[in-house]
Amino acid sequence: MKIKTLTIHNFRSVKERSFDLIDYSLLVGANDSGKSNIIDAIRIFYDDLKFSDEKDWPKFTTDDNEGWIEAKFLLSDEEFNNLKDEYKQEDGGKKFFIVRKYLKHPTKIQSGSSNVYGYEQGKLSDNFFYGWKNVAKGKLGDILYIPAVSQVTDYTKLSGPSYLRNILDFICKKIISSSDSFSNLNKTFDEFTKKFKQEETKEGLSLEGFEQDINNDISDRKVKINLGIRPLDVADITKNLIEPYIKDEILGDHKLPIESFGEGLQRRLVYTLIKLSTKYKEKKSVKDKKEFFSDFLLILFEEPEAFLHSSQQEILNQSLGDLSNEESQQVLISTHSVHFVSRNIDNLPSILKLYKQNGKTMIFQITYSELKNILISNKDLKRILEVTIEDKDLDLEAIRYSLWLDPDRCCAFFADFVLICEGASEKILIEYLVKNEDIELLNKEIYILNAMGKENIHRYMNLFKELGIKHAVLFDGDQDKDNQGRHQKINEFLQNNKNEYTTKIDYFENNLEISLDIPEENRPDKKPLNVMWYYKNNKIQDNKLNDFKNKIKNLLPN
Structure with a gap:
């Protein structure tokens, strides 16, 4: 058994949002986007936290006086056969059941009860799921919660x-x-x-x-x-x-208390104990084989990257992935780490992108069907340029994202706004001007992305559209280049590819070097170095540099 879909209604910053969980899912977004609210809602669903009307009821105006969390569970054939008939649902070969836990309701809340109601014959019923009041009956599984900050002694005390x-x-x-x-x-x-x-x-x-x-x-x-x-x-x-104590081999196996070591080792030990706790536990036995039960375990891990350097983060990410691959186990983490995101880009539906809009948490996710549509749309430029589309092109599109969305570009997932530039020269010069406060960002979290070529910009636009990431675009018009017909088609395609999250699109008539009135470098790998040399040696005219700054400022949010 695993969770397919969660829906949260009227909980803290969430008005009503649905999202899917796969084996290993990641909540990403800027600070205060609502990641912890999602984690806490799940904890309340499993009675690991108590709902507090004062703390957990939304501060914005709600459309009703109900608060609830709904979960759709996918089942194996054996689990489905043991499930009561009234709860059984099937769709597209998938076997599942749905339950709803009420947090607040005029009539459905009973003191001392889990307040979990089942869907019967596909409709929400007025009956408790399986007729029992306490959710801890092995029907819905359990959770393991690891907070962002904790004391190692909480996990090792005897x-x-x-x-x-x-x-x-x-x-x-x-x-x-x-x-x-x-x-x-x-x-x-x-x-x-x-x-x-x-x-x-x-x-x-x-x-x-x-x-x-x-x-x-x-x-x-x-x-x-x-x-x-x-x-x-x-x-x-x-x-x-x-x-329990730690023997330090470097100190001649000297005995040291666990808490005397750094946070990185303590965090590693905490995770190791929790991981092993899923192995060292009594397997549930059922006297009546027809009785429905589940060993399902959802691991909730807040900021697993805390106190770990990048290589350790990659090891932990792989370990969490291995845990999620086990039968009846899932992992959901909240993270600020570009390393965790980058290492899961090959499975884009695992990314849950959160941001706040008017005090409400918005959740964006690319489903598998939407991902296929993105990859198909990415080939539109080839059609316009009348380039032959091969059968393997769809697979190549997915591989491109996996290769390009490295830890640096994954900063886009945590930014409030992304400026997509054609190449590295623009990115490096803009970032240098920002660093030296020649371009003021007004404390906004803005990321400058190098698309590695004009022909790739639409791929990021399509991706950011589905993830709700606001962005602007800057590219070279290349009107001085040969093959003007091809460049004109690409330029028009990018203009027409604007979506609801594309705020502005601008371009240089020719390219960056000509706009700055500096000599061009023929070797592509030396272009950024060439631009920065002329800038650092004050060989760019002030009016040309100011024109560039104003162009960038116009693309960025006010």
């Missing part, structure tokens, strides 16, 4: 519940059930108890003597007290006898 203690309890119980050494220990312990109670101090004091003194005094009540020493059990071993 004095109370923790991931380390749960794992140790599980392992020790399994060992004890068939352990000869533990059986021998208990026998030895029985002998120790008898002898220890009889042993006396120099003053003649003993536990057995103390026990006898008490019993002599209360003998008239026909009762006796016994100061028994109980044998060891699992709790004694994990809570009192096991002492």
